[in-house]
Amino acid sequence: MHVTYSPADGETQRWEFDPGKVRASQAELIEKRFGGNWDSFRTEVQAGSIRARRVLLWHLLTREHHTLRFEDTPDFYAGELVVEHSAQELGQLKDRLMKANLADSDREQMLIALDIEISEAIARGEQMEGKAISNSAD
Structure with missing residues (x-):
């Protein structure tokens, strides 16, 4: 971080x-x-x-x-x-969130928030090693 x-x-x-x-x-x-x-x-x-x-x-x-x-x-x-958080840490959080036992609506809201943070991290010039950034709403 x-x-x-x-x-x-x-x-x-x-x-x-x-x-x-x-x-x-x-x-x-x-x-x-x-x-x-x-x-x-x-x-x-x-x-x-x-x-x-x-x-x-x-x-x-x-x-x-x-x-x-x-x-x-x-x-x-x-x-x-x-x-x-670094972009890498945010990507790891996103991966864990995808596997978590949550209601779809709760997961979707959290994924949107994480995607915003990941975008901000990338805008700061960070890279996500081996990860492609995707929009969770797609």
Whole structure:
């Protein structure tokens, strides 16, 4: 996923965050700061939890500033930290959604929303490896 921090009084920073490529020691620190397990942290980041996103920002900042304490993580405005799925992640979500046991009308609405997000990701210049983008309404 893509994480962009754009403070009003500072320079925009952008990171790629792959939850599958976080060392166990770092994941344990994240769990401690977040107050939940790794899977719930990942879910809450994607769901928009400010607490989870603040912990994520702290983790990303400590990659460059190794001694940054959690308490010193910037008190950002909610709109200053944006988390976006990559086109590849969105494609994987779409594949899982296609297999999910859902009512057709619910699935169709979710597919439309995912297709919009995939289009936006592609507009940002991302590629979906080995995937052809199709309109779910076809």
